[in-house]
Amino acid sequence: xxxxxxxxxEGLAIAWRAIRANKIRAALTMLGIFIGVTAVVxxxxxIKGIDNSLQNGVSALGSDVLYVDKWAWFSNDEWWRMxxxxxxxxxxxxxxxxxxxxxAAIAPVTNSVQTIKIADRKxxxxxxxxxxxxxxxxxxFDFDLGRFYSEVESNGSRNVAVLGSEISTKxxxxxxxxxxxxxxGPVNFKVVGVLTEQGSxxxxxxxxxxxxxxxxxxxxxxxxxxxFGTVTINVRAASPEMxxxxxxxxxxxxxxxxxxxxxxxxxxxxxxxxxxxDFLDSITxxxxxxxxxxxxxxxxxxxxxxxxxxxxSVKERTREIGLRKAIGATxxxxxxxxxxxxxxxxxxxxxxxxxxxVLLSLMLNQFFPTSIQYDxxxxxxxxxxxxxxxxxxxxxxxAAKMDPVDALRYE
Amino acid sequence: xxxxNIEHIAKVYKVGSEEVHALRDVSLKINRNEYVAIMxxxxxxxxxLMNMLGCLDTPTSGIYxxxxxxxxxxxxxxxxxxxxxxxxxxxxxxxxxARSDAVHNVELPLIYAGVSTSERRERAxxxxxxxxxxxxxxxKPNELSGGQRQRVAIARAxxxxxxxxxxxxxxxxxxxxxxxxxxxxxHEIHEKGNTIIxxxxxEYIAEHALRIIRxxxxxxxxxxxxxxxxxxxxxxxxx
Numbered sequence: 001x002x003x004x005x006x007x008x009x010e011g012l013a014i015a016w017r018a019i020r021a022n023k024i025r026a027a028l029t030m031l032g033i034f035i036g037v038t039a040v041v042x043x044x045x046x047i048k049g050i051d052n053s054l055q056n057g058v059s060a061l062g063s064d065v066l067y068v069d070k071w072a073w074f075s076n077d078e079w080w081r082m083x084x085x086x087x088x089x090x091x092x093x094x095x096x097x098x099x100x101x102x103x104a105a106i107a108p109v110t111n112s113v114q115t116i117k118i119a120d121r122k123x124x125x126x127x128x129x130x131x132x133x134x135x136x137x138x139x140x141f142d143f144d145l146g147r148f149y150s151e152v153e154s155n156g157s158r159n160v161a162v163l164g165s166e167i168s169t170k171x172x173x174x175x176x177x178x179x180x181x182x183x184x185g186p187v188n189f190k191v192v193g194v195l196t197e198q199g200s201x202x203x204x205x206x207x208x209x210x211x212x213x214x215x216x217x218x219x220x221x222x223x224x225x226x227x228f229g230t231v232t233i234n235v236r237a238a239s240p241e242m243x244x245x246x247x248x249x250x251x252x253x254x255x256x257x258x259x260x261x262x263x264x265x266x267x268x269x270x271x272x273x274x275x276x277x278d279f280l281d282s283i284t285x286x287x288x289x290x291x292x293x294x295x296x297x298x299x300x301x302x303x304x305x306x307x308x309x310x311x312x313s314v315k316e317r318t319r320e321i322g323l324r325k326a327i328g329a330t331x332x333x334x335x336x337x338x339x340x341x342x343x344x345x346x347x348x349x350x351x352x353x354x355x356x357x358v359l360l361s362l363m364l365n366q367f368f369p370t371s372i373q374y375d376x377x378x379x380x381x382x383x384x385x386x387x388x389x390x391x392x393x394x395x396x397x398x399a400a401k402m403d404p405v406d407a408l409r410y411e
Numbered sequence: 412x413x414x415x416n417i418e419h420i421a422k423v424y425k426v427g428s429e430e431v432h433a434l435r436d437v438s439l440k441i442n443r444n445e446y447v448a449i450m451x452x453x454x455x456x457x458x459x460l461m462n463m464l465g466c467l468d469t470p471t472s473g474i475y476x477x478x479x480x481x482x483x484x485x486x487x488x489x490x491x492x493x494x495x496x497x498x499x500x501x502x503x504x505x506x507x508x509a510r511s512d513a514v515h516n517v518e519l520p521l522i523y524a525g526v527s528t529s530e531r532r533e534r535a536x537x538x539x540x541x542x543x544x545x546x547x548x549x550x551k552p553n554e555l556s557g558g559q560r561q562r563v564a565i566a567r568a569x570x571x572x573x574x575x576x577x578x579x580x581x582x583x584x585x586x587x588x589x590x591x592x593x594x595x596x597x598h599e600i601h602e603k604g605n606t607i608i609x610x611x612x613x614e615y616i617a618e619h620a621l622r623i624i625r626x627x628x629x630x631x632x633x634x635x636x637x638x639x640x641x642x643x644x645x646x647x648x649x650x
Binding site: 006007009010017021319320322323325326327328329330331332333404405408 | 487528
């Protein structure tokens with residue numbers, strides 16, 4: 001055991017001396033590993049970042065919420081088939097609310113895109129969400145300021161608005177939105193609440209941060225006729241376990257409301273977050289595989305560089321290997337010596353690469369979601385070590401199996 | 412008591428489709444505290460015999476017992492172990508590690524023997540003192556003269572207290588004066604009770620030994636006691 005430690009110690013010392021003796025060569029070799037590890041780490045933090053961002057965005061929608069809609073979010077059906085479906089209107093919603101017993105909350109939602117103005121600021125193309133006071137119960141919203149609009153305000157179609165955090169920041173950079181009057185289109189609304197930031201920048205207009213929430217009646221009154229367009233019925237299950245039951249009930253209730261015969265297909269769709277997650281996963285998996293493959297390729301090139309230089313190193317030190325064998329080094333010792341050398345080169349390159357990747361991802365974080373995980377540190381170290389061992393194996397084996405007589409005679 | 416007992420060994424190399432008989436039928440015994448020179452022209456099997464004696468190679472046929480243990484059937488690892496413990500090599504070209512200082516070069520066999528750091532440092536320093544290099548412990552090979560380098564190599568050979576010292580043309584790369592100093596050192600080492608096997612092609616170097624084995628065409632031509640032994644005048648007074 002102590003002999004093994006001695007050998008390890010000696011092996012490290014030899015490796016260190018060999019690296020120092022050929023500084024430029026070692027540095028160039030390390031560069032390959034450095035670039036490879038930087039690329040892989042950076043890519044994995046970016047992937048983690050995208051994942052987290054989408055995850056946050058999607059979970060802001062609520063995993064236990066169903067969306068009863070005229071349109072299917074993801075469907076292979078021809079779009080005109082869905083276009084020919086009947087609109088879901090407020091009467092449907094009222095009957096649904098009456099008949100469905102399982103949901104924890106039900107809210108109708110309609111949308112409009114409007115420009116919002118205050119005295120000297122303006123935000124164009126804001127996604128306006130019109131619903132009832134129950135809407136907040138179908139979400140996981142928190143509030144930075146104020147509250148959601150009340151049942152009274154909702155039923156009375158009062159001109160009150162709740163701002164998403166980003167809209168609020170744009171209109172009121174000093175964070176004093178509460179009780180201020182804003183102009184949505186031509187109409188004045190009073191701000192009663194501001195949402196806490198929900199997260200994802202990747203969901204764009206669907207991110208609640210970029211939306212404004214008003215009572216549904218104000219939309220029908222000011223922007224879109226209630227007889228024109230369709231509403232979505234947001235249905236929240238009592239618990240995630242109840243989601244399937246709630247979905248089955250919702251389907252039955254809707255078919256009843258629509259008076260559909262057994263043979264007729266649904267003329268509505270019950271969407272859920274799962275569909276969105278699947279869809280996003282199918283996109284990100286392509287990014288992940290492509291990204292890791294390309295960055296992995298650069299690591300592979302680095303590994304070939306190491307292998308090449310290790311072969312040169314073994315060749316150069318043939319006599320040294322012969323001597324070591326003559327005075328008692330076993331095959332295993334020689335093998336370990338060269339594996340250690342390539343591992344040390346890779347480890348140094350990898351550690352520098354890791355530091356560079358962390359710094360770069362902190363910089364990139366300004367423009368793009370990245371996420372540095374502690375496990376990335378461990379993975380980077382393991383990758384460097386593994387690269388060192390794998391690329392050092394063939395040269396080290398060549399050294400180990402040399403015949404001491406021939407090696408000593410080598411010129 | 413004999414350390415080395417060789418009976419009818421042969422070594423055959425295959426070069427392409429041709430068989431080369433480097434050693435045909437060699438038998439010899441070497442006892443403790445002998446001082447043997449092996450001589451012969453190139454192609455006589457001298458190097459092959461030396462590799463065999465040094466356990467760097469195993470014979471194709473025949474018996475080789477080292478301290479009554481059969482070497483012929485040893486595995487690579489067992490050979491490495493016996494080289495480490497029982498044999499001290501001295502080469503014509505010194506074969507020192509260029510980037511390591513004298514102490515580290517001498518320590519090397521002890522590392523493979525698994526000797527602790529403090530003990531091997533101690534023993535390496537003592538070995539360097541014994542060869543008269545007490546003031547050159549931390550010099551690297553390129554800071555030493557040829558004779559000093561060879562003395563580092565001899566210290567490295569001595570440090571494990573081996574059963575035999577195997578020197579292959581130890582003066583081949585040295586001028587005659589330095590060569591004489593090295594031979595004086597070998598003389599001193601022999602006086603202390605060590606067993607020395609010297610491979611050389613120079614008569615006057617061989618005459619430092621007590622016995623000369625002459626090889627020719629893979630056979631022992633002559634195995635003789637040196638009558639007029641040459642004893643170095645300059646007692647190894649290096650200090």
